[in-house]
Amino acid sequence: MKISVLKEDLHGTNVLEQLQNEIISNAVVSSHIDEDMLCMHVSILLHEMFTNALRHITGSVATFDLTFEDDSFCLAMETDGDGFKLKPFNVSGPETVFLFPRDRLLLKDREITVYNDGESAVICNIEDNSTLIFRADKIGPNVIQIDEFPEHYGLSIFTQLCDSVIYRRTAKDTDIFTLKKKIR
Amino acid sequence: MLLEISKENEVTIVVIKQKRATMEDAKEFKEKILDLIETGKLTKMIIDFSEVNFADSTFMGALVASLKRITSNKGDIKVLGLSQPIRAMFELTRLYKIFEIFDNRQDAVNSF
Numbered sequence: 001m002k003i004s005v006l007k008e009d010l011h012g013t014n015v016l017e018q019l020q021n022e023i024i025s026n027a028v029v030s031s032h033i034d035e036d037m038l039c040m041h042v043s044i045l046l047h048e049m050f051t052n053a054l055r056h057i058t059g060s061v062a063t064f065d066l067t068f069e070d071d072s073f074c075l076a077m078e079t080d081g082d083g084f085k086l087k088p089f090n091v092s093g094p095e096t097v098f099l100f101p102r103d104r105l106l107l108k109d110r111e112i113t114v115y116n117d118g119e120s121a122v123i124c125n126i127e128d129n130s131t132l133i134f135r136a137d138k139i140g141p142n143v144i145q146i147d148e149f150p151e152h153y154g155l156s157i158f159t160q161l162c163d164s165v166i167y168r169r170t171a172k173d174t175d176i177f178t179l180k181k182k183i184r
Numbered sequence: 185m186l187l188e189i190s191k192e193n194e195v196t197i198v199v200i201k202q203k204r205a206t207m208e209d210a211k212e213f214k215e216k217i218l219d220l221i222e223t224g225k226l227t228k229m230i231i232d233f234s235e236v237n238f239a240d241s242t243f244m245g246a247l248v249a250s251l252k253r254i255t256s257n258k259g260d261i262k263v264l265g266l267s268q269p270i271r272a273m274f275e276l277t278r279l280y281k282i283f284e285i286f287d288n289r290q291d292a293v294n295s296f
Contacts, residue, residue: 011208040269044276047240051207117278146255146282151248153241153277160276 001066010054010062016046019066023073027183038183041161045179048154049077052177057081071184072163081175084132084167086124089113089150101130101169115156118144122155134158134165185209187216195293196220199232207242214246218253227259228296232289234265244277251282260284264292 001022003015023042029035053062059080067074084100086107098107107126115122119140125133136159150156158165164180186201198217205213220226231247233239251261262284266274274280286292 040272043238043269044240044272047206047238051240051242054207118281119278144281147252149248149252149282151245153244157241157276 002063004061004063007054007057007060007062010050015064016050019064019075020046022066023075023183026068026073030184033183041181044157045161045181046075048157049075049177049179052154053077053079056085057175072180072182074178074180076176076178078170078174078176080173083169083175086112086114086132089116089121100126100132100167104129115150115152116144117150117156118142120156120160122159130169132167134167136160185212185216187213189220192293193296195228195230195296196224196226197230197232197289197293199234200236203235203237205233205236205239205243207240210242210246213243214249217246217250221250221254221257221259225257227254227257229254229259229261230264230286230289230292231261232264233267233270236270237267239270239273241273241277244273244279248279248282260296262286262292262295264289 001019003018005013005015020042024039027033027035027038029038057079061080063078065076065078082099083102086098086100088096100107104126110126112124112126113121114124116139119138119142121137121139123135123137125135127133134155136156155165158179162179162181164178166178168176168178170176188199188201190197221229254261264286266285274283274285284295286295
């Protein structure tokens with residue numbers, strides 16, 4: 001299932017519902033997959049993906065490509081943005097926001113913590129010159145001060161709810177953000 | 185963004201009067217709450233989610249920004265009436281670690 005949506009149509013489109021229905025109809029409920037929980041998590045994931053598209057794409061179109069492989073769904077969102085904005089955790093100032101892959105030489109560490117709420121962190125692994133792989137790491141519970149608490153949760157939600165979260169910059173200068181999650 | 189604002193004792197109660205609280209509402213919500221905190225010199229606030237059945241992470245971010253402001257004035261925000269999907273968002277974003285959550289309005293008011 002492949003659908004392209006104009007940026008101005010992302011609000012109010014029924015594409016989100018179409019994708020959700022397609023995912024749920026391909027899911028197999030079992031002892032380790034609760035249907036209500038799965039519906040809620042898929043709804044949250046799709047909403048966050050649409051929100052990310054609205055926030056970050058610089059072009060006019062987002063293309064959603066939903067496929068199924070073995071026991072998982074794979075949802076890829078392709079946009080014509082500038083790259084992926086990476087902000088290392090606990091470093092303040094606008095100059096600490098890196099644009100991948102443009103600033104990849106400035107990103108000296110291969111693994112960068114991009115989120116930390118005292119209980120879990122999101123680690124960004126720079127896989128190669130065009131690929132970022134994100135994962136959730138359990139780190140706590142640690143005490144975190146309210147004024148240090150994060151205010152952006154997209155990557156944390158994606159990595160908690162999905163089995164794989166990958167960003168890739170293509171040779172034709174488009175951004176592809178891919179989520180994979182077990183549904184069987 | 186539809187908000188109903190009332191006062192009980194010295195506690196300001198903000199009821200979100202819509203089913204969805206998302207990125208579209210987050211900026212306006214934050215501005216209204218920060219304005220209430222600053223102009224009213226408020227330190228005791230309850231945000232009532234009883235009528236909300238979906239909130240996204242951008243709205244959660246606005247809620248945290250409001251908490252940061254009120255705690256800098258030595259105040260606190262408590263939350264009330266979380267439905268299952270909202271509770272799930274509080275768990276995914278770990279907001280339960282920094283907000284006290286209540287099911288009953290009077291208990292929330294009395295907690296200050």
